[in-house]
Amino acid sequence: MNITVLGTGYVGIVSAAVLADFGHNIWGLDIDPKRVENLKKGKSPIYEPGLEELLQKGLENQKLQFTTDYGQALEKTDIIFICVGTPQAESGEVELKYVYSAIEQIAKNLQNPSLIVLKSTVPPGIHLKLKEIMDQNTKVSYEFASTPEFLREGTAVSDTFNPDRIIIGTESEKAQNTLLEIHKGLPGKRLCTDIISAQMIKYASNSFLACKISFANAIARICDLLGANVLDVMQGIGMDNRIGEKFLSPGLGFGGSCFPKDIKGLYFLSKQAGYDFKLLDEVSEINDSQVAYYLTKTEKIIGNFADKNITILGLAFKPDTDDMRESRTIPLVNELLEKGAKITAYDPIATETAKVVFGDKIIYAKDKFEAIRDCDILILATDWNEFKNMDLVKIKQLMKGNIFVDGRNLYNPKDLKQFGFVYVGIGRI
Numbered sequence: 260m261n262i263t264v265l266g267t268g269y270v271g272i273v274s275a276a277v278l279a280d281f282g283h284n285i286w287g288l289d290i291d292p293k294r295v296e297n298l299k300k301g302k303s304p305i306y307e308p309g310l311e312e313l314l315q316k317g318l319e320n321q322k323l324q325f326t327t328d329y330g331q332a333l334e335k336t337d338i339i340f341i342c343v344g345t346p347q348a349e350s351g352e353v354e355l356k357y358v359y360s361a362i363e364q365i366a367k368n369l370q371n372p373s374l375i376v377l378k379s380t381v382p383p384g385i386h387l388k389l390k391e392i393m394d395q396n397t398k399v400s401y402e403f404a405s406t407p408e409f410l411r412e413g414t415a416v417s418d419t420f421n422p423d424r425i426i427i428g429t430e431s432e433k434a435q436n437t438l439l440e441i442h443k444g445l446p447g448k449r450l451c452t453d454i455i456s457a458q459m460i461k462y463a464s465n466s467f468l469a470c471k472i473s474f475a476n477a478i479a480r481i482c483d484l485l486g487a488n489v490l491d492v493m494q495g496i497g498m499d500n501r502i503g504e505k506f507l508s509p510g511l512g513f514g515g516s517c518f519p520k521d522i523k524g525l526y527f528l529s530k531q532a533g534y535d536f537k538l539l540d541e542v543s544e545i546n547d548s549q550v551a552y553y554l555t556k557t558e559k560i561i562g563n564f565a566d567k568n569i570t571i572l573g574l575a576f577k578p579d580t581d582d583m584r585e586s587r588t589i590p591l592v593n594e595l596l597e598k599g600a601k602i603t604a605y606d607p608i609a610t611e612t613a614k615v616v617f618g619d620k621i622i623y624a625k626d627k628f629e630a631i632r633d634c635d636i637l638i639l640a641t642d643w644n645e646f647k648n649m650d651l652v653k654i655k656q657l658m659k660g661n662i663f664v665d666g667r668n669l670y671n672p673k674d675l676k677q678f679g680f681v682y683v684g685i686g687r688i
């Protein structure tokens with residue numbers, strides 16, 4: 260099939276590369292010329308395991324091409340996947356300017372009857388407004404559909420090849436069959452529904468996962484008060500199939516470009532629609548206060564952070580990505596700097612993106628040992644594999660102090676005590 264993927268962010272590049280791998284002819288379309296030039300050379304603007312190899316394969320097979328030109332991309336296209344960003348506006352509302360301008364350009368350049376598939380996370384029902392823009396600008400026939408994306412950063416390529424489920428929202432059997440056909444080679448369950456419900460599934464999924472994490476963090480705080488071990492508690496509740504064991508790891512909280520934005524987006528949408536979804540407000544509230552919770556706990560031990568040398572291990576919002584968006588390390592670093600601390604940080608991949616956020620306010624080390632040398636306090640902020648089984652004897656020798664703040668609950672407090680550390684975690688005994 261001839262497909263245009265519009266927007267070459269996380270979802271767009273990965274979808275384009277995977278669809279090309281399935282033998283479709285793909286145009287990756289983006290308004291950013293620099294990004295498109297790099298993509299034409301097989302260079303990905305984001306770090307994502309396996310992505311560059313897949314891009315290069317698509318380019319070599321001539322199944323994948325990139326352009327900034329709507330006319331060129333849409334010349335033979337009959338299916339368009341919209342993958343542009345839908346960030347959060349200051350009001351909390353979903354910012355739709357990229358979607359609107361993409362639709363306007365599509366309408367002006369549409370040449371063949373087309374299926375326009377919304378993959379971006381958009382307010383359920385927005386296609387009704389988008390239809391008005393289309394109708395004002397084109398006479399070519401078109402239809403909207405929606406296939407929300409569930410890939411995770413850091414595992415985006417393997418998630419796209421191995422989805423749990425594919426949600427197909429359409430208004431006609433023809434569109435439904437086209438989308439079933441496009442996804443034919445992929446495993447996973449299929450659910451065919453209407454467009455509004457498909458988009459609601461995306462918001463509800465992300466909000467539910469964020470609820471699980473904040474629930475685990477709230478229980479961890481109660482465990483601290485009562486002397487229970489939150490890891491055992493989470494394992495115990497996760498054994499109930501109705502609950503499930505995933506996304507119950509307490510720590511500094513969730514970040515990234517999706518959960519924080521989508522729970523606020525759904526909260527806002529619900530309010531506009533006439534329902535006050537207070538639960539989501541509380542989920543954000545718990546998440547937003549996790550960093551302060553850790554810092555207050557640490558302050559109780561050390562007095563204050565002024566002039567303390569702090570090492571932060573991990574800056575990205577999660578492992579295997581260089582994405583800093585909404586990373587919990589942003590409030591962590593800012594609050595520590597405000598309290599007068601000096602910060603040295605190390606991240607295996609995200610140093611360059613972190614420099615854009617923190618500039619020269621912190622020192623960037625080349626490896627974890629350089630970062631740790633002579634520090635008073637070590638804060639483990641992102642659960643990269645290389646931080647999971649560190650040589651604790653060596654770390655203790657390199658550090659000046661002995662405070663180990665485990666922001667991802669990776670270590671056993673008893674083990675750390677044996678090596679001479681003072682452990683600061685959450686819900687651990």
Ligand code: UGA
Nearest residue numbers: 408409410411412472506507508512513514515517576577
């Ligand atoms: C999330 C969803 O998991 C994807 O299904 C969805 O497609 C994506 O958002 C999106 O809407 O585009 P992602 O943001 O890449 O994916 O990352 P996750 O693996 O979900 O992690 C999000 C955050 O939650 C990270 O900061 C992670 O450290 C944190 N987390 C996760 C916890 O604090 N505890 C957990 O138990 C799990």
